[in-house]
Amino acid sequence: MTHHVLDMPVNEQQARALHAGDTLTLNQTLFGIRDATLIEMFDRGRTTRFNLKGHAVLHTAPNVRKVDPRPGNSSGYEPLCIGTTTSMRMERFTKPLMQRDGVRLIIGKGGMGPATLEAFKEFGGAYLAVVGGAAALETTWIDTIEEVDMDDLHPESLWKFRIKDFGPLLVTMDSHGQSLHADVNAEAASRRAAVLAGIGST
């Protein structure tokens, strides 16, 4: 169990050095992405002007307020409440996101499935779990919304955040085939019969 502090973006070696059970804190840049953004990118072939290579994406769609664009913050938005959404819906997009756009780290809640674990193994990446529903806290880790792309999908736009000490996050899926989510699910399945017997529902 190691605590890592990473300045984004990272390379393959840094991503493969992460192991399930490690914790980490991120700095610099983080991208926000979710269902509609990914559907647009991979089912409709739309590309982004952002370079996502080596970066982390957060499964999110934020609450924002419109402000006047200024240097260092051309997005015209300031963050109000930024949290994390359930990742599993976006399972089929992890592989293309890593393969086509070079994304290394996925930040989300609830974990992802076998296709994602396989992509992490193949390309070198990891899943970092945020405590879902703790968005007021998560918002304090975000400095500004620097830029936004695909804002016609608002709030499911592609967001570029400037972050400071984003975390602690827990590595729950790594490039070595381990998933803490799968471990817990297997444990729950193994307890099922005894639990059902206890309530007369065998």
Place this chain on the structure above:
Amino acid sequence: MQLDIKEVEELSKTLYIRALKLLPNDIKQGFERLLMEETNATGKTILGTMVENIAVAERTKNLLCQDTGIPIYNITIGRHVEFDGAAMKEAIRRGCERATKEHPLRSSVVHPVTRKNEQTSCGAGIPVIHVDFDEREETVEIEMIPKGSGSENGSFLQMLIPADGVAAVKRFVIDKVIECGGRVCPPTIVGVGVGGTSDLCMHLAKIAATRPLGTTCADPEGAKIEAQLSEAVNQLGIGPQGLGGRATSFRVHVEVAATHITMNPVAVNIQCHSARRANAIITPGGIAFE
């Protein structure tokens, strides 16, 4: 009492924002209980972060969770209240829309086919508005629930048959809790509907999921299932955020309705740990918040 429509609009706006920022006391107390009972180190840390988040939201006057949810308004009208029902529903919708624009809040509502977001938190049939009546003299209660989608996606209905018995009802609940794992943002309140028609059964599950902690099913048989399942789900080891531990759920809540001789329906609707709701009671004396 004459129901003031302008007041309904203002309350619909205020209650949406209030629900998103202040967690009800019964849920806060529920966290304290779960923290005391949790033995898993990761689970304890996660519960601690959730409690810290509640304090940060209050201190920074921020939303607890980014998910502004699907807005639901439950209106309960007492005796001797005069009101224009159509105007009341319009006022609720306006209040919901104003909360979204004036705060501002993320509009999380889209057309189901085009996926177009009107940026108002409203759309066809949304906000969900339920109107019911009770015995209270000159009283109108407005309850607002911003129902988060992570847990709303943990909704299931099964039209079991009488031969399956109550054993299958309980098995269905356990299997759905296992299936949902960490995706529904545990610790949860598992809402279970037993009986009724298919739509009533699902509605019962929602009532159960959004009922305050510390309340019990009025039906003694329902209360029995509630107690059994509450103990059982916390033996599965799913834990906070599905990363292991005891605290899979605050509680399982059951609501029952009579059903047909050929039927044995069961529904599950899950509420995440950010179990947000806010209500206000209007009487001739003024407005009181819970």
